Amino acid sequence: MRIVVTGKSGQVVTALIERGPAAGAEILPIGRPELDLADPENAFELLAALAPDVIVSAAAYTAVDKAESEAELAYAVNARGPEGIAAAAARLNVPVIHISTDYVFDGSKTSPWLEDDKVAPLGVYGASKLAGEAAVLASGARAVILRTAWVYAPFGANFARTMLRLAENRDEVGVVADQIGAPTSALDIADAILKVARNLADHKDDPKLEGIFHLGASGPDASWADFAEAVFSGLAERGGKRVHVKRIGTVDYPTPAQRPHYSRLSTEKLARVHAVTLPDWRDALSVILDRLVGPASMRRDD
Ligand SMILES: NC(=O)C1=CN([C@@H]2O[C@H](COP(=O)(O)OP(=O)(O)OC[C@H]3O[C@@H](n4cnc5c(N)ncnc54)[C@H](OP(=O)(O)O)[C@@H]3O)[C@@H](O)[C@H]2O)C=CC1
Numbered sequence: 277m278r279i280v281v282t283g284k285s286g287q288v289v290t291a292l293i294e295r296g297p298a299a300g301a302e303i304l305p306i307g308r309p310e311l312d313l314a315d316p317e318n319a320f321e322l323l324a325a326l327a328p329d330v331i332v333s334a335a336a337y338t339a340v341d342k343a344e345s346e347a348e349l350a351y352a353v354n355a356r357g358p359e360g361i362a363a364a365a366a367r368l369n370v371p372v373i374h375i376s377t378d379y380v381f382d383g384s385k386t387s388p389w390l391e392d393d394k395v396a397p398l399g400v401y402g403a404s405k406l407a408g409e410a411a412v413l414a415s416g417a418r419a420v421i422l423r424t425a426w427v428y429a430p431f432g433a434n435f436a437r438t439m440l441r442l443a444e445n446r447d448e449v450g451v452v453a454d455q456i457g458a459p460t461s462a463l464d465i466a467d468a469i470l471k472v473a474r475n476l477a478d479h480k481d482d483p484k485l486e487g488i489f490h491l492g493a494s495g496p497d498a499s500w501a502d503f504a505e506a507v508f509s510g511l512a513e514r515g516g517k518r519v520h521v522k523r524i525g526t527v528d529y530p531t532p533a534q535r536p537h538y539s540r541l542s543t544e545k546l547a548r549v550h551a552v553t554l555p556d557w558r559d560a561l562s563v564i565l566d567r568l569v570g571p572a573s574m575r576r577d578d
């Protein structure tokens with residue numbers, strides 16, 4: 277199975293490159309400069325030459341706060357980019373898996389968001405990603421939208437690595453405790469994408485496999501403060517320093533973009549239709565901390 281992916285240097289694609297071979301997939305990443313999503317005119321020629329079985333559209337403008345002041349660029353990359361990719365996929369008759377976000381929701385629910393719940397993004401990033409979803413769904417390509425959330429990995433820019441960096445010279449970090457979701461490992465996302473890709477490649481005439489699906493870790497709801505506490509206790513278990521999380525409110529941590537208070541995604545549809553369920557986020561974090569900090573068995577107090 278040949279899978280062409282956009283977003284060569286991103287967390288999800290780096291994970292796909294790592295996990296692809298074990299799943300029998302050849303991952304062909306494309307990134308800048310060969311494809312600038314803000315101007316995807318050459319997408320068809322580029323994709324056609326690579327002859328993919330499946331296309332994964334994972335590149336995005338992901339700077340949530342900066343998007344508020346760079347709306348034009350965010351829409352170009354997150355909406356017109358995927359539109360160009362999906363149009364090419366339709367012409368090539370190749371299915372496309374497009375990665376989207378929990379930030380398409382306003383966070384007003386108190387139970388996990390379903391695929392057909394009302395979308396109402398609070399910021400430019402979420403709105404531009406929503407426009408990307410719409411463009412992909414309207415393209416005529418066989419399409420799966422995978423909305424995921426709170427992505428972190430042993431590589432790339434993410435909240436867990438930010439916490440570990442802050443731990444280097446801080447004993448306490450203030451983190452919001454009133455935004456709830458599920459941290460999701462890019463390694464697990466990659467495994468899920470590979471299974472969905474296999475299903476699409478193997479069952480060409482099954483429209484039930486297409487549409488919007490939510491993809492997130494199992495385990496209890498978590499706030500960013502819970503996630504930070506889990507990172508720091510994992511650090512201490514591995515012989516690192518102890519760092520305290522000061523649990524604060526969103527009002528105490530003002531940011532240019534508003535974020536949803538509750539963005540946990542219901543993953544039942546993905547489990548039912550594609551037979552994909554992700555591990556508990558606490559186990560997934562342990563796997564990633566083993567790589568970032570060292571295995572827990574190396575801890576000093578053993
Ligand atoms: N990170 C998260 O917490 C979440 C992410 N998602 C979605 O998952 C997907 C993957 O996210 P993630 O792996 O974290 O992404 P990253 O932020 O790690 O990487 C984004 C990638 O997109 C590329 N990119 C940005 N602008 C352009 C452009 N104009 N042309 C071509 N490539 C471009 C970047 O390339 P370069 O390095 O050259 O800038 C980079 O490779 C995205 O669609 C994102 O919206 C969904 C939920 C949560």
Ligand SMILES: Cc1cn([C@H]2C[C@H](O)[C@@H](COP(=O)(O)OP(=O)(O)O[C@H]3O[C@@H](C)C(=O)[C@@H](O)[C@H]3O)O2)c(=O)[nH]c1=O
Pocket residue numbers: 338339340341377378379424425426427434435438449450451452455500529531535
């Ligand atoms: C670094 C830091 C952040 N925070 C807060 C800010 C914010 O409300 C929350 C999350 O911080 P970040 O800005 O790192 O995360 P953010 O960029 O909002 O993460 C989002 O990225 C996009 C791409 C997505 O699609 C989302 O699913 C989500 O993962 O934690 C603290 O309270 N203390 C801190 O020290």
